[in-house]
Amino acid sequence: MPRGKKLARIVCYLVLCVICLLNISILHRTFTKEDNPATLLDDAPSYDHENTTTIITSSYPTTIEVTAVDTAMSYGEHRVQPALQQLPKWLVDYIQWHQSQIRLTDSSAADTNQYMVLSCWEWQKCGGFSDRLRALPFYLLLASKVQRLLCIHWSEPFGLEELLQPPKGGMDWRCPTYMPQAEDVRHYTLFRGREKIDTKQMVQTMIVDLQQNHDRFISIGGKDRDFEKINRLNNIFQANSYQKRYPVANKWNYVDLTQHIFRILFEPIPPILRRMKAVMEHHRLIEAKYTAIHVRGRYPTGRMQDIVGKSEAKDHDKGSHTLPFDGKLKDYLLKILENAVECAVQLLVDHDEPIFFSSDNTDLTEYALKHTFTIQNRNISLVGAIENRDEIQHLGAVHHLSSHDNNKTTDPSLFYPIIQDLFLMGGARCVAHGIGSFGAFGAGLTGNTCRVVHRKHSGKPVSCPNPSQKKIIDNVTVDLLLLDSTNNNDDGGKLDP
Numbered sequence: 001m002p003r004g005k006k007l008a009r010i011v012c013y014l015v016l017c018v019i020c021l022l023n024i025s026i027l028h029r030t031f032t033k034e035d036n037p038a039t040l041l042d043d044a045p046s047y048d049h050e051n052t053t054t055i056i057t058s059s060y061p062t063t064i065e066v067t068a069v070d071t072a073m074s075y076g077e078h079r080v081q082p083a084l085q086q087l088p089k090w091l092v093d094y095i096q097w098h099q100s101q102i103r104l105t106d107s108s109a110a111d112t113n114q115y116m117v118l119s120c121w122e123w124q125k126c127g128g129f130s131d132r133l134r135a136l137p138f139y140l141l142l143a144s145k146v147q148r149l150l151c152i153h154w155s156e157p158f159g160l161e162e163l164l165q166p167p168k169g170g171m172d173w174r175c176p177t178y179m180p181q182a183e184d185v186r187h188y189t190l191f192r193g194r195e196k197i198d199t200k201q202m203v204q205t206m207i208v209d210l211q212q213n214h215d216r217f218i219s220i221g222g223k224d225r226d227f228e229k230i231n232r233l234n235n236i237f238q239a240n241s242y243q244k245r246y247p248v249a250n251k252w253n254y255v256d257l258t259q260h261i262f263r264i265l266f267e268p269i270p271p272i273l274r275r276m277k278a279v280m281e282h283h284r285l286i287e288a289k290y291t292a293i294h295v296r297g298r299y300p301t302g303r304m305q306d307i308v309g310k311s312e313a314k315d316h317d318k319g320s321h322t323l324p325f326d327g328k329l330k331d332y333l334l335k336i337l338e339n340a341v342e343c344a345v346q347l348l349v350d351h352d353e354p355i356f357f358s359s360d361n362t363d364l365t366e367y368a369l370k371h372t373f374t375i376q377n378r379n380i381s382l383v384g385a386i387e388n389r390d391e392i393q394h395l396g397a398v399h400h401l402s403s404h405d406n407n408k409t410t411d412p413s414l415f416y417p418i419i420q421d422l423f424l425m426g427g428a429r430c431v432a433h434g435i436g437s438f439g440a441f442g443a444g445l446t447g448n449t450c451r452v453v454h455r456k457h458s459g460k461p462v463s464c465p466n467p468s469q470k471k472i473i474d475n476v477t478v479d480l481l482l483l484d485s486t487n488n489n490d491d492g493g494k495l496d497p
Helices: 003-030 077-084 089-106 129-133 136-146 199-212 227-239 258-265 270-283 302-308 313-318 327-345 362-370 412-426 437-445 483-487
Strands: 115-120 149-154 186-190 217-222 245-247 291-295 355-359 372-375 378-381 430-433 451-453 473-475
Touching (some): 089 149, 136 227, 227 245, 258 437, 291 412, 355 362
Parallel strands (some): 186 217, 430 451
């Protein structure tokens, strides 16, 4: 080969190598943190998002491994900004202020913030997962009025961060790791057993007390998780979020804005997200293109007490007392199941639309997924998750047991199915649910836009359609507006009902 041609080939080869190296350098630069700042919130915290881990610096907990999540999922970074746009101005302002304070804390060795801790201490009656979070909208309103950072701390049976985490760009609700012990934190209790107390007066008195307290940490909660008391608190949130008329919070229902609030504050931790994605891919579930059914199979109704025994009904509800799936128990649950399916079918807009099923009774779930139901001359099959699943755990069942008790279940992974089913319900277009607050929680995550209740409060099945599908709208009155809100003549960034 002539020397000139050989030299030309060598030069070309070297040029190609240089071009490749430049491309690699550009790609590396493209995916570094400096070139991808968080932009979803004006005052978003400076998360350090690498490919597999997220670290909140300074005094805040470390978020465990994070894997890329398909944007078709209902929760995650891509849902934060759209959710913010659906909230009243006061709540957007509070979330942005909250994030700016967290950012300042992360960039400084000193933390002078004041915190309002939504707590579950060992001595409190916290209830189950749904009971603990249903009043969250009200507590956001209260925290905004007293200018404290809301954070959530559960000491029993374990922290909420073992199940959920804040999404990138969302509101970081985790308490600092150096938070004092329960005995060193002043706790404020709402209602305190006074059933007929004026709710607004109680809340405004609480606001004054909290404003006069300069402790870094205070904790707050209700005396119990009575759903009517929670509704009274949430209706104050509603009246201060809507102009002139508001959707009434009643029964076990979650407020409509739950769907947006939760997408700003929460996403399941990666192990649960992976399970959810696997179920969605396996059953070809696409957000807002399937219907969900929930049956609270262990709820201690009068009929359930007759079947399992009055003294055993509560233990049965918590999963610590089980019965074979046959006889009267099976007959009772199958009637509820068949009615629930009939109700769900009425919500379908397409014959091919999948129906996702979940229940706290694993035997009932297994039966539902293996059998076909004939409804309106159609064969209906359900989909769901049952593989390698033990009896569903109730978060309240392990609350007051000693950590040294061999009967205590403190492994968070045993509760993954609860979160998985809940958030899969929240990704549905419509939800058919029964009594108790868990199914209503799933409907709340959809915004209550398409839902039906297939059981009466007594636990008996109720045919559909029924009045439970109707939304109650009421006038905003002075007795629900807090402090300066009564002086606002304009909408103040509030919503239409």
